[in-house]
Amino acid sequence: MSGFATYPSLRDRVVFVTGGATGIGASVVEHFAAQGARVAFADVAAEAGQGLAARIAGTGAPPPLAMVCDLRNVGGLQEAIARAGRELGPVQVLVNNAGNDDRHAVADVTPAYWDERMNVNLRHQFFAAQAVHSQMKAAGGGAIVNMGSIVWKLGMGGLPVYSAAKAAVCGLTRALARDFGGDGIRVNTVLPGWIMTERQIALWLDEAGERALMADQCLKEKIYPADVARLVLFLAADDSRMCTSQDFIIDGGRV
Structure with a gap:
């Protein structure tokens, strides 16, 4: 991380990350901790x-507060955010990262599956933002970063419920940015492309997929969780103080 930016405004800032145990979320937690932030994260893993x-504790960075939480349980999510506020101080940065992009066929989607996928990929983002609002307002402002995806912009098949949820995240961001802006709270969306997490590599990356990806991207390199985390840092720091209600795509020029 030493070759990249340091943000003085993030030191001691209280950050809450959903889905922070693995993948992009884990990298986000690591990067905030390396900036000297006080980080809490919630994950079912x-x-x-x-x-x-x-x-992280072994690196000498402030150890994060790790909480076990199924984000489909809104009450549990609200309590995790409240606990972070009690133990670390008012949450000033929320990263709504958690999600699940399991593939599914249109014919196989039931009402129960639809509801469960929306709970995993969309609903918790709203209720997390709702829960941190009072803490951020008391702190004089804050930043919310909602994790979206480029899948709906690409018109990808094979995951229609996930695509619908991620498209809705962009709409949620714009609405929250308007409602929270008067309290000095900024809300933005990060839309990653195909990020090389362990899960993505294990489940879906093969030679044909990699060739197609490199053909689609302007930049002929794979994108890793750290690349996304560094964008999230910028959007959380005071350096982006006038950025709100926006979608930030990180996909190597694929869309």
Whole structure:
């Protein structure tokens, strides 16, 4: 991380990350901790979360507060955010990262599956923002970064419910930016392309897929979680103080 930007405004800032135990979320947690922020994260993956917290503590960075939470349980999510506020101070940065992009066929989608996918990919973002609003207002402002995806812009098939949820995230961002702006709270969306997390590599990356990806991207390099995390840092820091209600795409020029 030493070759990239340091943001003085992030030191001691309280950050809450959903889905922070693995993948992009884990990289976001690591990067905020390296900036000297006080980080809390919530994830259903207890063992991975504990391991991440231990690794960060071993670097000498402020150890994150790791909480086990199924974000489909709104009450549990609200309590996790409240706990972060009690133990670390008012949350000033929220990164709504958690999601699940499992593939699914149109014919297989039931009402129950639709509701569950919306809960995983959209609903918790609203209720997390709702829960941090009072803390951010008391702190004099804050930044919310909602994680979207380029899949709906590409018109990809094979995951229509996920695409619908991620398109809705962009609409949610614009509405929250308007409603929260008077309290000095900025809200933006990050739309990643195909990010090389361990999960993506294990499940979907093959030689044909990699060739197609490189053909589609303007930049002929793979994108990694750290690339996304550094964009999130910028949007959380005071350097982006007048950026709100916007979509920031990080896809190597694919869309």
